[in-house]
Amino acid sequence: MIRTVRRTRRLLQVAAGGAAALLALSACSSSGSDSSAGPDSSGPGKLSxxxxxxxxxxxxxxxxxxxxxxxxxxxxxxxxxxxxxxxxxxxxxxxxxxxxxxxxxxxxxxxxxxxxxxxxxxxxxxxxNELEIATLPGNPHKIASLEDLSGSDLKVVLCDKTVPCGAAAQKALDAGRLDLTPVSYEEDVKSALNKVVLKEADAAVVYKTDVKAAGDKVEGVEFPESADAVNDxxxxxxxxxxxxxxxxxxxxxxxxxxxxxxxxxxxxxxx
Incomplete structure (x- = not known):
């Protein structure tokens, strides 16, 4: 009889331990599931x-x-x-x-x-981006085309040919079969535009975006050859x-x- 009671107690202890283990496992699983569903892990991490x-x-x-x-x-x-x-x-x-x-x-x-x-x-x-001619405010020299920049007394500035705006300008000139000798080649489009802003040049071949950004400091003149020199x-x-x-x-x-x-x-x- 005593042995039977002891055996019964032992079986109950094992069953209780197993139940506790299952509860613990279930709790861990539930905790992990909640964590993965949280806002910090389900979406992209915070940028910094x-x-x-x-x-x-x-x-x-x-x-x-x-x-x-x-x-x-x-x-x-x-x-x-x-x-x-x-x-x-x-x-x-x-x-x-x-x-x-x-x-x-x-x-x-x-x-x-x-x-x-x-x-x-x-x-x-x-x-x-597309090219445009930047002239002095009011366009005092009445520049109306890319051809007007060649063979004249105008002081014209271009970007260096190694720079995209310079390469595009040369492509536009080639499309119009025009020859142009600028007073200077500038290292980038902002430098070329600045020559006109500072009135150190009468005109520059730059991007439309730069003419727009300069506001009333310059005036823009469109020309058809620019369609042959659009930059990606x-x-x-x-x-x-x-x-x-x-x-x-x-x-x-x-x-x-x-x-x-x-x-x-x-x-x-x-x-």
Whole structure:
């Protein structure tokens, strides 16, 4: 009888222990399920840290606006820009300069980066840009065409031929079978435009976006040959990126409807 009681107690203890173990296992499973369903793990993680963007000079105004919006939408992030001639920026990237994103003013300068193996993935075109003649306010020299810039006493400035805006200008001149000798070749489109703003030149062949950004400091003159020299603008994540997720998010903003609205307002054409 005593043995039977002891055996019964032992069986009850084993059953109780098993039930406790099952309850503990169930609790752990439930806890893990709740964690994975929480807001921090089901969606993308919170973005933070600094992103360095190398971008063509013509993107300065619109990208600065987008950078400010990005930082506002993602507290704890900082977007730092380096604007300049696309060829110089590409050379800096292939030379080891730390950057997360590259936005170029032409596929040719982007190819410098991709050929060097410094791009992560395939670059994508996000906008296009067209040329325009920037003249002094009021257009005192009555410039009406690209041809008016050649064979005259006008002081005309062009971007260097290695820079996308300079290569595009040469393409437009070739399309019109025109020859033009500028008073200077500038390192980027902003430098070329600034010569007119400072009245050191009578005209410059720049992008429509730069004429628009300058406001009443210059006057723009359209010319038909510009249709033969429209530049595609590609953007890419760089392999040297130290903040990949945040960099990808910035590229996403540029390509989004919101980003395209800002770029379109600046005068850029859709890709």
């Amino acid at each position: 840290g600094e992103v360095t963007v190398f971008a063509a000079a013509s993107l300065k105004e619109s990208f600065t606006t987008l950078g400010e919006r990005f930082e506002k939408e993602h507290p704890g992030t900082k977007v730092t820009f380096s604007f300049g001639g696309s060829d110089s920026l590409a050379a800096s990237i292939t030379g080891g300069a730390p950057a997360d994103v590259f936005a170029s003013a032409s596929p040719k300068t982007m190819k410098i980066v991709t050929d060097a193996g410094d791009a992560s993935g395939r670059p994508s075109t996000f906008v296009r 603008y590609p953007i890419t994540l760089l392999k040297s990126s130290r903040n990949t997720e945040t960099a990808k998010a910035f590229i996403g903003l540029v390509q989004s409807a919101e980003g395209q609205k800002v770029l379109g307002a600046a005068g850029f054409l859709k890709p």
